[in-house]
Amino acid sequence: MTTRILALVGSLRAGSFNRQLAEAAVKLAPEGLEVEIYENLAAVPYYNEDLDRPGAIPPSAEALREAVRSADALLIVTPEYNGTVPPAPKNAIDWTSRPHPGGAICEKPVVVIGTSGGRYGGAWAHDDARKTARVAGATVLDDVALSVPCAATRFADTPPVCDEEIIAKLPSVLAALASAAQPQPITKGVRHDNVTVSQPS
Numbered sequence: 001m002t003t004r005i006l007a008l009v010g011s012l013r014a015g016s017f018n019r020q021l022a023e024a025a026v027k028l029a030p031e032g033l034e035v036e037i038y039e040n041l042a043a044v045p046y047y048n049e050d051l052d053r054p055g056a057i058p059p060s061a062e063a064l065r066e067a068v069r070s071a072d073a074l075l076i077v078t079p080e081y082n083g084t085v086p087p088a089p090k091n092a093i094d095w096t097s098r099p100h101p102g103g104a105i106c107e108k109p110v111v112v113i114g115t116s117g118g119r120y121g122g123a124w125a126h127d128d129a130r131k132t133a134r135v136a137g138a139t140v141l142d143d144v145a146l147s148v149p150c151a152a153t154r155f156a157d158t159p160p161v162c163d164e165e166i167i168a169k170l171p172s173v174l175a176a177l178a179s180a181a182q183p184q185p186i187t188k189g190v191r192h193d194n195v196t197v198s199q200p201s
């Protein structure tokens with residue numbers, strides 16, 4: 001049985017190194033794991049309880065909830081912005097934390113990784129993402145971490161998928177996340193328009 005990991009990328013820019021790191025996860029996933037990148041985080045409005053009404057939830061937020069609910073585990077791949085988590089992944093955590101209890105992120109295994117410009121690779125953001133995901137109800141794997149420093153210089157010529165340390169470490173990060181996951185039933189009729197599914201290489 002394939003374990004389906006949904007990757008939420010914390011940077012929305014086209015040339016994002018975190019996006020490239022998530023793409024490396026798609027390519028380097030060990031056999032039996034499938035990594036999907038959620039493609040539509042930018043369309044999800046800021047969480048607002050006035051918008052979160054049964055029957056009237058914005059379709060982009062509902063789609064995110066459904067994608068998270070149907071994934072076996074979540075991989076958050078994020079840079080650090082001003083010492084903490086950027087708004088896109090925090091917003092995704094907020095939307096999927098509700099309704100409470102029983103939001104889509106509830107009891108979902110979560111690993112946080114990423115790369116940033118600074119020398120600590122965004123470790124503060126990664127710690128904060130773990131904290132807020134845990135408060136939201138996720139099952140966070142605190143001891144599985146990968147914070148890659150100096151993103152712009154490190155990946156200027158060598159993309160993450162060709163980086164020796166990432167090739168060595170990322171598969172075991174994904175394997176650890178998968179081992180914490182319980183397969184979720186596949187919801188019939190749900191179209192995954194917002195995800196990139198890994199292709200066999």
Ligand SMILES: Cc1cc2nc3c(=O)[nH]c(=O)nc-3n(C[C@H](O)[C@H](O)[C@H](O)COP(=O)(O)O)c2cc1C
Pocket residue numbers: 011012013015016017018019079080081082083084115116117118119120121122151152
């Ligand atoms: C608003 C903003 C705040 C930032 N704050 C930090 C920071 O606190 N720590 C850090 O290491 N890098 C910081 N950076 C640099 C980013 O980590 C770097 O631009 C990184 O490549 C962004 O990720 P991306 O390539 O996936 O877009 C910041 C960048 C921006 C745009």
